[in-house]
Amino acid sequence: MTTLETLLAARDLLRDATPLHTDCGLLCSAACCKDDPDDPAGMLLFPEEASLYARQGAWMELVPSRLLFGGAPVPLLLCRLPCPRPMRPLACRLFPLTPFVKGDRLTVRMDIRAQPLCPLYSSGLSGLAPDFVSAAKAALRLLWQDETHREYLRLLTEHLKEYDFLGL
Ligand code: SF4
Numbered sequence: 001m002t003t004l005e006t007l008l009a010a011r012d013l014l015r016d017a018t019p020l021h022t023d024c025g026l027l028c029s030a031a032c033c034k035d036d037p038d039d040p041a042g043m044l045l046f047p048e049e050a051s052l053y054a055r056q057g058a059w060m061e062l063v064p065s066r067l068l069f070g071g072a073p074v075p076l077l078l079c080r081l082p083c084p085r086p087m088r089p090l091a092c093r094l095f096p097l098t099p100f101v102k103g104d105r106l107t108v109r110m111d112i113r114a115q116p117l118c119p120l121y122s123s124g125l126s127g128l129a130p131d132f133v134s135a136a137k138a139a140l141r142l143l144w145q146d147e148t149h150r151e152y153l154r155l156l157t158e159h160l161k162e163y164d165f166l167g168l
């Protein structure tokens with residue numbers, strides 16, 4: 001599989017799985033999708049994911065992030081509600097989980113960036129729907145087989161460590 005095919009397969013594994021079997025957005029008024037014009041957060045796109053957003057129109061824009069991968073900025077997707085759900089990026093499909101590389105092993109854990117906003121954060125993985133966690137693990141295992149995604153997952157892990165360092 002190519003890097004893009006691997007990405008598409010990973011996205012597909014998380015097409016329908018959601019953190020809870022009910023709509024978790026009702027717990028927090030969809031806090032992770034709230035648009036704050038003063039502090040746009042955005043989602044970092046995985047390798048080659050930007051190619052899926054070349055002509056997506058007014059619900060989103062791509063801007064360069066400060067994170068560099070292969071010498072180029074990782075694209076950040078800024079969205080305006082509502083997004084077309086089938087087009088949500090992999091980072092949204094995984095949230096509030098994130099990949100995290102430990103040594104030579106890929107793990108999945110709660111995303112430190114979810115801590116200030118997601119009511120599911122404190123319960124950890126055991127508070128999430130098991131099929132969602134399984135789908136996330138399967139998607140990440142797929143990415144881990146691709147060299148480009150592996151390198152990106154390592155970079156993303158280093159990026160997440162900076163949030164740990166900030167004590168979030
Ligand atoms: S912040 Fe957490 S609980 Fe709220 S919609 Fe996002 S994933 Fe669900």
Ligand code: SF4
Pocket residue numbers: 032033034043079080081082083088089092
């Ligand atoms: S792209 Fe969709 S799922 Fe992702 S943050 Fe924006 S509105 Fe939420």
